[in-house]
Amino acid sequence: MRDRVMGDLVKGQVCLLVGLLLCVALMPEGLGANNGMSFYGVHWETFLPYAAGLLSAALFTRRALHDAAAASPAPGKVRHAADAFAVLLAGIILTPYTVSGAVDWTHRLLGALLFALQLTLAVRLLAWAHADAFGGAFLLVQLVGGVIAAIYVLQDDGFLLQGEATFQFGFGALLIRTIPLLPGSVLSPSPSIDPTLGDPAVACCGDGDGGSPA
Template identity: 65%
Template sequence: MRAVGDVVRGEACLFGGIAICVVLRPEGLAANNGMSYYGVHWLTVTPYVGALVGAALFIRRGLRGAAAATPAPEHVRRMADVFVALLIGIVLTPYTLGGAVDWAHRGLGAALFALQLVLGTRLVAWAHGDTLGVAFLLVQLGGGILAAVFVLQPDGLLIHGEATFQLGFGLLLVRVLPLVPSRAPVAGPPGRGTDISPATT
């Protein structure tokens, strides 16, 4: 399934780019500024932008490609487009500018997490509560809770929560996208079907 391949490529972009950032500036793991820490330092800004933009574009393509097989294709396509817009917004609002820009950055991040949770929940429901899908949704939720606990604190594990959340989301997509049933076929107009009633005598 091409959509799954796109999701895998998107996750590879995200975690590969962030891994490069961590190698270049390992102190970011303890800075409690999340992945965004790497977007405000010249040494890591390029792999950071590549990680987020690559993930946004590949996952969007995967979601839009899989949308036709879902019960609500237009809704999934819109969510995929909003997903890209939110990630690009996060890239364009470095928190170090402070004030309204910092709060916009936080708001975009919160909206992104909410969208991913809603989308993940719907996909799992459409996959009839697949056990692994539910497990990955719980991983995603756990990462989101961890990130939420530390997002307004000076020290903590924000980046660890974000990474756990995104890993859970990626694994969920890979697992459930092939399981989501297509919409029921629309019945044709009366009189177009084959008459299978018994003949009268």
């Protein structure tokens, strides 16, 4: 279970990063457009890597959080947060801001809800896991990215994409750092048996004497 959870978390972040890098390589002007990652969702040249990266990140992260939920003090809330995370990301993909003013504001609202959800979940995981300085540092990175995004979200020029990317990096790194530290046993490595000892009953007891000590 632990390997699957950690694997899904890493896969989600890799998919998001690769999708974003492909988008930037295809249309580098998006870095200065101040429309965030969403810039790549309104151009056919970049829509596929944009949508694939976000959806893959949503699905892998959702599955990891569902699997890890039992190790947290509030499994139901973690699962609900995982579902909401995936739904909000899908909603962001399906509301390209260039369609109309109403769709644009819906897109912005979904983005704000996503950021709030991620920040709330990050703080709770950090507290539950009694995380170390690395976890705190990743939360700080997430906060810095959120502040940058908040400053530029309503401006014509700026670094919205850079703020969003920083926020997402901090969130992903915090998940990878804190989830293995959750107190529940579901993520603990399974105890291994030394194959040289053979079957426990044979190793501890005499052979052929009805199980009496050797």
